[in-house]
Amino acid sequence: MEIEVINCPQCGGALEEVTKSGFYACPYCKSKMKVTFTEPDPNLRPDGRTTVFDSNTGNELCYIKLARGWTATGSIVHEMQSANWPFSMHIHATSQDGTALLYYRSGASYKEVIASNVMHHVEGGFDQTEKMPMRRLQSSALYADGFISDDAAKGTMVSLWEERPFSKNPPEDFEAKRGELHQSTLSRMRALTPPGMRSSVDKSMYEGCTRIYSFEENGKDILQAVTTIVNGVQISMSAPMMFFGGTSSYLFWDVPYVLTLKANADVFEENYENLIMFCSSMQASPILFQMITQERQSILGTMQQNQENEFQQHQKIMREQQASFDAYNQAWFDKSNQMHNASKSAAAARESSGDSFSDYSEATRGVDTYIRPDGTEVEYSVVNEAAFANVNDSHDTFATENRDFASCDWVEMKKKH
Numbered sequence: 001m002e003i004e005v006i007n008c009p010q011c012g013g014a015l016e017e018v019t020k021s022g023f024y025a026c027p028y029c030k031s032k033m034k035v036t037f038t039e040p041d042p043n044l045r046p047d048g049r050t051t052v053f054d055s056n057t058g059n060e061l062c063y064i065k066l067a068r069g070w071t072a073t074g075s076i077v078h079e080m081q082s083a084n085w086p087f088s089m090h091i092h093a094t095s096q097d098g099t100a101l102l103y104y105r106s107g108a109s110y111k112e113v114i115a116s117n118v119m120h121h122v123e124g125g126f127d128q129t130e131k132m133p134m135r136r137l138q139s140s141a142l143y144a145d146g147f148i149s150d151d152a153a154k155g156t157m158v159s160l161w162e163e164r165p166f167s168k169n170p171p172e173d174f175e176a177k178r179g180e181l182h183q184s185t186l187s188r189m190r191a192l193t194p195p196g197m198r199s200s201v202d203k204s205m206y207e208g209c210t211r212i213y214s215f216e217e218n219g220k221d222i223l224q225a226v227t228t229i230v231n232g233v234q235i236s237m238s239a240p241m242m243f244f245g246g247t248s249s250y251l252f253w254d255v256p257y258v259l260t261l262k263a264n265a266d267v268f269e270e271n272y273e274n275l276i277m278f279c280s281s282m283q284a285s286p287i288l289f290q291m292i293t294q295e296r297q298s299i300l301g302t303m304q305q306n307q308e309n310e311f312q313q314h315q316k317i318m319r320e321q322q323a324s325f326d327a328y329n330q331a332w333f334d335k336s337n338q339m340h341n342a343s344k345s346a347a348a349a350r351e352s353s354g355d356s357f358s359d360y361s362e363a364t365r366g367v368d369t370y371i372r373p374d375g376t377e378v379e380y381s382v383v384n385e386a387a388f389a390n391v392n393d394s395h396d397t398f399a400t401e402n403r404d405f406a407s408c409d410w411v412e413m414k415k416k417h
Contacts, residue, residue: 069096340398
């Protein structure tokens with residue numbers, strides 16, 4: 001045991017007969033004092049951090065620095081999360097007198113569908129392919145506002161009291177973090193993009209803030225600080241042979257954690273350093289990393305299969321589009337050949353029967369005469385704007401009401417008059 005009081009505070013005399021906590025009188029100067037014996041904290045690590053255990057399983061969750069007299073409890077909450085955050089870790093730390101509370105909740109990941117030919121954004125929905133909730137991007141300030149709105153009791157009037165820099169020592173270098181996130185995502189995209197598809201990283205974001213709110217609770221003035229980070233990347237994917245589709249663009253963003261300090265207004269500032277110390281010293285335990293890795297591998301396996309299915313569906317759409325395009329072209333050529341054959345049959349019938357109308361003028365008969373490339377003539381109704389001859393067989397001709405037709409296999413014939 002550690003003896004906290006071993007000398008008389010008045011005369012400095014040694015208190016050799018003191019063996020347990022209690023009130024004593026100094027044998028030298030007769031002054032009275034309180035002597036306290038404390039057991040060493042078994043959860044205190046050599047580096048000064050306290051080990052926090054899961055209240056349900058007893059597993060180590062994390063290590064944090066706490067002010068003297070503070071206690072902490074933790075738990076794992078399984079929610080529908082992405083591979084980044086297969087579950088949430090919740091830590092509650094309370095001051096000795098109960099006037100201040102620190103609450104930590106580990107991260108969540110979100111997906112925003114910006115533009116896609118295969119899916120639409122559904123706010124509040126869940127993307128089964130990525131195993132991720134759908135939510136539009138929010139700044140760290142907006143996310144903090146949303147957190148306090150959900151955390152405060154229903155009907156509580158909450159107002160923003162102050163905004164401060166992100167509560168961590170040393171401070172985060174947001175610009176460097178953005179560059180690191182961009183490069184690491186780009187490397188992963190290049191490695192994971194299937195053949196025949198293109199991908200890019202359009203932008204990355206990384207920011208954090210601390211916002212302090214004021215409200216009244218149980219007749220007391222309360223201040224609550226919320227500190228959080230928002231980071232993410234926007235990526236685009238496309239296939240070079242897509243005819244009627246386009247580039248799909250998605251935004252993936254994370255909130256690594258939310259940390260909040262809630263305290264009576266008169267003791268808020270003296271406890272604010274505890275928020276910074278908590279935020280700066282938090283370290284996950286190896287056991288927690290193992291749990292994350294195991295669940296992440298399971299989710300990644302499902303995601304890989306879903307993404308393969310999505311790619312196959314993407315290829316199927318491409319094949320259907322190509323087949324539709326080919327069918328349209330074939331139908332157009334079949335119709336043109338049918339019209340041409342009908343015209344040839346009608347011309348042959350007129351020639352064999354010595355049709356008396358052949359002596360009539362073109363205007364009277366409502367036809368135009370066209371000159372084939374070999375110099376022979378052919379007639380078509382004046383309702384047609386143009387006539388075309390096959391470059392390989394000039395006797396193979398057809399007329400059309402739309403002169404926009406263009407093909408390397410057909411050449412437009414000139415009118416005789």
